[in-house]
Every structure is written in structure tokens, then in C-alpha cells.
Amino acid sequence: MDCVVIGGGVAGMQAALSFRKAYSEKTVTLVDNESEVGYYRTLLPQFMNRTLPENKLFFWQDQDDPRFTIISGVRVESLERENRALVLSDGSQIPYRRLIIASGGRPVIPPVCGAAGIAGVFTVRSLTTAREARVWLPQHPEVVIVGGGLVGVKTAAYLASQDIPVTLIEKENHLLPQALSSQAAQLAEEHLLRNKVQLLLGSTIEDIQSSSGSISAIKASGQWVNCRTLFVAAGSVPEVTFLADSGLLREGNLEVNRALQTTDANIFAAGDAVTIVERDNFTPWTWPQAAVQGQLAAHNLYLPAPFSLSCLSRVNAMNLHGLSLVVLGIPVEGAERCVYTNPAAGVYRELYQVDGRIVGGALVGDITNAGKLHWMMNIGDRIDTDFTELLEPRLETFAKMSPSCAKLNQRAVFLPS
Missing domain, CATH: 3.50.50.60 (FAD/NAD(P)-binding domain)
Known part of the structure; x- marks a missing residue:
């Protein structure tokens, strides 16, 4: 071959x-x-x-x-x-x-979640498992999700949109800890709470109860929570x-x-x-x-001199059933944070910069210019404009910038998430 x-x-x-x-x-x-x-x-x-x-x-x-x-x-x-x-x-x-x-x-499966023979426990990793969960859920609607990363948060948002009771457990003190700062994550947490998702932050799952071979409750931070469907989204x-x-x-x-x-x-x-x-x-x-x-x-594969990746970034884009979110990367040591916020509109936008170069950031609630900001981070050039102005969610922001940034006016495309 x-x-x-x-x-x-x-x-x-x-x-x-x-x-x-x-x-x-x-x-x-x-x-x-x-x-x-x-x-x-x-x-x-x-x-x-x-x-x-x-x-x-x-x-x-x-x-x-x-x-x-x-x-x-x-x-x-x-x-x-x-x-x-x-x-x-x-x-x-x-x-x-x-x-x-x-x-x-x-998938990473906490030992307590891997009890053999208990029905109603699923990972969010494969189509086969998702099919099983799709059939199981209508008759077992009390859901607990272990893991407040991208997969767990998205699963919680979409299940709650169908009026399914959801409890989300995250061991860190805020959601999306590998993607967002605590300030940016706050909007995601408020969005889930408005959609009646119960959050147990700084908590871990400690025990499981079953009834007639199916999961019936979980224990987290000393309290028991009814659970007839458990999704494990604790990373991979x-x-x-x-x-x-x-x-x-x-x-x-x-x-x-x-x-x-x-x-x-x-x-x-x-x-x-x-x-x-x-x-x-x-x-x-x-x-x-x-x-x-x-x-x-x-x-x-067959090149005598292989090309290298031009950028190592953890950019991601997603919609939490009504809340748009783009992750440009978590902050690095020594980075300065610049923030634009509009609480009334549910918007929080932040960039991290080192020596005038974007090294990370997040856009929550308004993702205007996300593609251009990502591209600017990728090319790694120093930015000769005010970062606060750069963060304002206005389409004309880049049109006013210097000729050195003119190429950023091209349309940027995000892959599906």
C-alpha cells in the first residue's frame, strides 16, 4: 500500500x-x-x-x-x-x-464511573454510543454530565434546550478551564444557568447508585443528585x-x-x-x-523536504445553543490581557498579547472579526494599533488600520465545530 x-x-x-x-x-x-x-x-x-x-x-x-x-x-x-x-x-x-x-x-473515565454492568452511562466520543444514548434519553431524562470542557458544556447546552434536567460537574472552579479565563467563562456559566443547567463547580463525582441494573443517582461533593443518564466528558x-x-x-x-x-x-x-x-x-x-x-x-509523506506547520494554535468556534464562542488560545506566562466588555449585551472579549503580538484570547457573545483576529495571531506580526480598539466588535475596525494589516480584510473561514 x-x-x-x-x-x-x-x-x-x-x-x-x-x-x-x-x-x-x-x-x-x-x-x-x-x-x-x-x-x-x-x-x-x-x-x-x-x-x-x-x-x-x-x-x-x-x-x-x-x-x-x-x-x-x-x-x-x-x-x-x-x-x-x-x-x-x-x-x-x-x-x-x-x-x-x-x-x-x-475517553478518560473516572474509576467510579466505570462500574461494570450499570446501564445509562455513556461517553460522548463515538456515533455508536451516541445512537445508544439517543434511544435511552427519552425514558431517562435526569442527566448528569461529568466534565465542564468543550464537549461537556456543549452537551449540557443542547440537552437543556429540550427541557431535559441537566447537572454539570466540573472539578475546577470555572467551566472550560483549558479554553477560557474565569472571566470569560462566567458568561458561559450564566448562559447555562439561565437555561436551567445546575452547575457543581469545584466538584468531583464520588459515588454511584444503581437500581435494577441502571444508574439512579450520583454523589458529588457530599450531595446525592438524581441521575438516570450519566455522560462522561472528562477529556481524553x-x-x-x-x-x-x-x-x-x-x-x-x-x-x-x-x-x-x-x-x-x-x-x-x-x-x-x-x-x-x-x-x-x-x-x-x-x-x-x-x-x-x-x-x-x-x-x-513523499516530499524530500516536508513542510512545517505554520501555526500551533488551539482555536475553536462553537455555539452553545444561543451563545456564540470563539477560543483563540489560553493565556501564556507574561502575557498582558486586554478586555472589551458589554454586560448589558452579554458580551465579553479578551486578547492576550506579548510585545504587541496576539498570543491568545476569547470572544464570548459576539464573535465579530474572529477570523481576522485569528489570522493576525497566526502571522505573528507586531500590531501597530490600540488593542482596546481592536477588540471592539465593529466590522469597520480593520478597515481603519494601517496598510500592514490590510491583508486581514480578506474573509477568514472557520472550520465547523
């Missing part, structure tokens, strides 16, 4: 499709343990609350390409680098000339267990350089499975980064 891709999520599918475009005469095989590939995991909350039909989840449809083969429903058990082959769970092997590892992540870790004996892991991490190349010149990797080694180690964890990395890994 000219190229084999492990993983049918956004990084893997984008890698496979990009490889076919870049190397039209070569073949690509994609392997995934799920039965379906090429769908938006980020839309699973809307699917589970029945506001989105299943066919709208998919960003790819089979196009009957004889040079593109998909092997689904089987797991990669191990990688034999000396033979350039993958060993699959059905006992078969797949040879490769070049390999892209885009195996994604596996890279799924690289099949690489344990491959020699590719360093302290359990699959490390790549900015060209997404591993220590094996024939193997590249992308998405949630990887740790990018720069001055500091960087783990992507966002949909847009995974898509870009999949595309770049594919283009680099």
Missing part, C-alpha cells in the same frame, strides 16, 4: 482525502475500529437531543474510488516497523510504504496503546516535529494522538487543528 492511515476521524479522513488529491496515481487505505467513518464528533450533542438527523453528521460519503479503500470495524493491534506492516484484530496484516497515525484519543488521552512495542513512543507519547514526522521517516502522525515537540510540547485537541494536520501529513 502506498499509504495507510490509522483512524477515520477528522485528522485521518482529511489525511486520506488529501493524499488522493496530492498523489492521484497512488493508493490509500484507511483503517478504523468504528463501523462508520468521516463524521463530525462535535455534532454528537445535537444528534443525541434529536435536533440533528444522523445523515447531517457526515462530512464524507463513499465515492467509489478504486484507489481509496476503507477497512472499518477492525482495530489495529500492533505496528511491526521492521516489516512495515500493521497487525489487525481479525488476525490479518496490512503492509505499507508510508503510514499516517491518526488514531485520535480515548492519546490512543497509542497499539504502539507500545513499536519504539515510536517516548514516555508514552507519540512525538512528532512540526512537519508531523515521527522518529521513523516513513511514518507521520496527526490529531489527538500526537504531541508536537517544539520549545514546549503541544497537544492539539481541537477539530480545526486536527483537520489541518491531517492535510499536511498527507502532503508531506
